[in-house]
Amino acid sequence: MIIYNVTVNIDEDVHEDWINWMKTVHIPDVMNTGFFLENKICKVLSTQEDETGHTYAIQYTCANMEDLDEYQENHAPQLQKEHFERYDGKFVAFRTLLEIV
Numbered sequence: 001m002i003i004y005n006v007t008v009n010i011d012e013d014v015h016e017d018w019i020n021w022m023k024t025v026h027i028p029d030v031m032n033t034g035f036f037l038e039n040k041i042c043k044v045l046s047t048q049e050d051e052t053g054h055t056y057a058i059q060y061t062c063a064n065m066e067d068l069d070e071y072q073e074n075h076a077p078q079l080q081k082e083h084f085e086r087y088d089g090k091f092v093a094f095r096t097l098l099e100i101v
Contacts, residue, residue, distance in 0.1 A: 002068050003098040004036075004060045007044070011053045011090040018087060019056075027058065029079060035071040036060040053091075061100075068097070 010018045027039055044055035062068050083091075 001037075001100040002062050002065060003100065004062065004068055004071075005096045005098055006058045006060075006093060007055065007096070008058065008091055008093045009051070009053045009055045010087065014087060014090045015054050018091070021086065022056075022058070026079065026083060029082075030060060030075075033071055033075045035067045035075070036062050 022041065027041065030036065031039060038061045040059045042057045042059065044057055047055060062071070083093075
């Protein structure tokens with residue numbers, strides 16, 4: 001199984017709106033693509049002393065790389081665009097892939 005992990009640092013001034021939008025719109029939209037089995041949204045507790053905002057790791061579990069590849073090719077660009085347009089300049093994100101062993 002594969003975990004598609006998206007780590008996001010979101011600015012304080014949009015934090016409440018962002019967390020609500022993620023839980024009610026974005027994560028359900030990702031899950032509705034049918035490629036993921038489950039998801040978790042985790043608040044990162046260990047931060048750098050000079051770090052501002054709030055950091056979260058959103059984890060989506062899928063069965064295999066083929067499903068992830070199809071999601072990334074056919075769905076991710078539009079979903080990422082919607083996030084970018086809504087929170088432009090208010091977040092930093094990076095993605096990692098993990099394999100459950």
